[in-house]
Amino acid sequence: MSDLQQIPESPHTPTSQNFQVDLAGLVELLSRNLYSGPRVFVRELLQNGVDAITARRGIDPSCPARITFSAEGQILRIRDTGIGLTTDEAAELLATIGATSKRDEFGMARTDFLGQFGIGLLSCFMVSDTITVRSRSAADRDARTIQWEGRSNGTWVVTTAVEPLTEPGTEMLLHSLPGEDPFTFSSLSRLITEYGEFLPIPVELRAEGQSQVLTARRAPWEENSAGAVSWCAANFGFHPFAVVPVEVPEAGVKGRAFILPTGAHPGQETRHRVYLRRMLLGSRITELLPEWAYFARVVIDAEHLHPTASREGLFDDDLLATTREALGEQIRTWLTRLSTTDPKLFSEFIAVHVSGLKAMAVSDAPTREMVARTVPFVTSLGEQTFTQVLERFGAFRYTRTASRFRSLEPVARANGLCIVNCGYAFDADLVAQFALDNPERAIGELEPAEVLGVLVAPPEDTRQRMRPALAAAQTALDPAGVEVVLRAFAPVSLSVLFLPDAEIAGQALAEAVRDRAEGVWGALLDAADPFGDSRRPLLVLNARSPVINQLAGAKDDQLLQAAVRGLYVQALLAGQHPMDVQARSWADQTFTSLIELSLKGRS
Incomplete structure (x- = not known):
């Protein structure tokens, strides 16, 4: 026709x-x-x-x-x-x-x-x-x-x-x-x-x-806060941590963002509800928010966004990209404002969503900047943000593991040294990106030498008096490959401080491979050893500690050896450092000796 x-x-x-x-x-x-x-x-x-x-x-x-x-x-x-x-x-x-x-x-x-x-x-x-x-x-x-x-x-x-x-x-x-x-x-x-x-x-x-x-009902973007919360519970299945009004005039968008009250992961798919001129377009729309805003679910009504041919999704064009960016920025603004206007509520949010925020901050610069300004990290001088640490101390020193932080924290706190604990998920990658964002600032992992730098050497007469005990302690710990040094530091209740080498795990692996190699291969491994110049782990004896001073006067070499090894094991346990076969053997011997001494004292 x-x-x-x-x-x-x-x-x-x-x-x-x-x-x-x-x-x-x-x-x-x-x-x-x-x-x-x-x-x-x-x-x-x-x-x-x-x-x-x-x-x-x-x-x-x-x-x-x-x-x-x-x-x-x-x-x-x-x-x-x-x-x-x-x-x-x-x-x-x-x-x-x-x-x-x-x-x-x-x-x-x-x-x-x-x-x-x-x-x-x-x-x-x-x-x-x-x-x-x-x-x-x-x-x-x-x-x-x-x-x-x-x-x-x-x-x-x-x-x-x-x-x-x-x-x-x-x-x-x-x-x-x-x-x-x-x-x-x-x-x-x-x-x-x-x-x-x-x-x-x-x-x-x-x-x-x-x-x-069946129509002409009040929409969630028109509801007051209580009404929006009720709608979220009925349609998204949770009572929101917070409700954030959102609006994008260019796209004729208005709606609500509901913050999840429980933890979620950035990789998990987020589904939003979208209305087009008050008609439902879809309840499983996934491309509406930036990936970093995984902790929010959104309901919006749009005048100008373009639907796909099926009218069950949104066409991914420049207008949708603009809308996505604007919605993300409004959620980010809410979060930043919350950190300053309601620190208690912000702390509750961080307690639930901090891991996901860190994960997204690694690859998203605006999120990273927000995390640096708003998210408190544990430091030796109390909780502080990355930005606060730089502003107050001019430098940023961190530990890559929580165990190393725990072992250093008492000494660092007593001596005014700020160390940031970056020993949790995504922390190491996050601080590495933070350093790239601030190339002019001194940001780096704490080295044992820096800790020693704030620990003063004891007076000459103290060093002379403790020289025999120091030598005996070194002999006792040589089998563990640990170097013993003497310093005077606070708190006096801390008898010893263990400083593991930053590359100790890699060094141990390289040494094990080299020990098994023979002939020319062993020589080649010696020549290529990347840890050849690494300093050994340090056990720092506190010259101000009453226990260390008592050891200096000990006449029994066997007792001195057992005591030093016991203090070494104690330092490993306190810092939750890994214990090898040698350390576990010394732990058994120390406990056995304590039991024997206790029994002898009672008899």
Whole structure:
């Protein structure tokens, strides 16, 4: 068919024509490739009705506005008070289904009223073999009511309606497929509510002797805080930690961001609920927030964001990218403001989400800057942010393991040395990126020599008095490869301080490999040993400690050896350092000796 015949004046002279596409194939595409299922026909019918009423308001602002779904058994009748179709518009609609101009991949364009109406029309073939449409245009007071009937086999009949509509608008009649029962009150009520509950136009459902208006409800972005919390609990399944209003004027977006009250991981998929001009677009939209904002779930209504062909997702264009960035920035601003206005609540947030924030901060510079300014880390001088440490001390020294921090913390605190504990998940990578962000600042891992630098050497007479004990202690710990040094430091209650080498694990592995190598291979490994110049782990004896001073006066070499090894084991345990076979053996010997001495003392 190349030209569409004019709709006849007489209702008794119908014209039978074929659609200009393979309609059966197109319906198959709609059901299998475009839509997630036949249930979306309700959404398309709602959209058609809303668009028609909006168009009529353009010429008659005071026009009636209502959509009615009436079900009787296998028949569903949908009536709207919209602008209706003129004869020419009906002809254009039917002639351009499948036309090549201004169409999407399924042969229809949604960018205008007729294009949207056509898609909505075709979606009904997923639940009905025939569609009957009666329509009367509001643009012409004397307009006839046109009627056409389309069939899923690709044919349609158009004529003037035998029973004209009494007022402008459109009525559609669907007959359910054999064996299907989609027009029950419960199923239609559920779908109309799901898709259209926030539409400003009354949508009434009449079925099975019941009648109910299912729309014009208050949307979550219009609710007060308590109402938004209730909506989140009912729809997202959790009571939010906080509710953050969001708005992006460029995209006509307004909504709420709900902060999760429990921990989540950046890698976990976040699903948001999106409405397009108050009609549900999708409840599982994933591309709405930046990846770092994994701890938020969002509900929004958008005027200008572009839906995909199925209207079940958002088209990933520049406007969506702008919206995503703006929503993320508003959540980041809320979090930054919370850190200054409500430190207690911010601490509660950090307790739940700190690991995820750190993970995202490693690769996201704005998040990293926020974490550096707002997230407190444990230091030897109390909890402080990265930024506070740099501002107060001019340098940033950290330990890569929590055990090393624990062993150094008492001495560092007593001597005013600020050390940051970066021994937890993502900390090492985060501080490495922080150092790259601030190349002009002294940021680095704490070295044993730096600790020794704040520990003063004891007076000469003390060194002379303790020289024999120091030599005996060195002999006692030589099997462990530990160097013994003497310093005077606070607190005096700390007898010894263990400083493991930063590369001790790698050094031990290299030595084990080298010991097993022979001949030329051993020589090559010696030459290539990256730890050849590494200093050994240090056990620092505190010259101010009463225990160390008592050891200096000990006459029994065996007792001195056992005591030094016991103090070494104690230092390992206190710092939760790994213990090798040698250290575990000394621990057993120390406890055995203590038991023996205790028994001898009692006897």
